[in-house]
Amino acid sequence: MVERIGDGPVQQEYVDMMKEVARLIDVMFNDNAKGEAKHTGFILMVFPFHNHGGRCNYMSNADRRDVVVMLKEQIARFEGQPEISGNA
Secondary structure: OOOOOOOOOOOHHHHHHHHHHHHHHHHHHHOOOOHHHOOOOOEEEEOOOOOOOOOOEEEEOOOHHHHHHHHHHHHHHHHHOOOOOOOO
16 A cells, blocks of 8 residues: 555654643643543644655544544635735
8 A cells, every 4th residue: 555645654753742742732622531521622733844745744632534524624714715914
């Protein structure tokens, strides 16, 4: 099977940091809840600014299928908005 962008493991230099950030986000939003008791999902995406070749490291507390739907919906919202400039 050919590995596609996004299918590979998190790059080694990011693994420990991303796991810790993901754990903190989950605790902050879900108060140590487990499984169905969790009420807030999140995704963490980390990528280098330069020469990344489309590489993005990803972690989440949600089911990947649900994240795919959410990301498609979010992209549609982003693409439907007019270009806005500012510093907010």
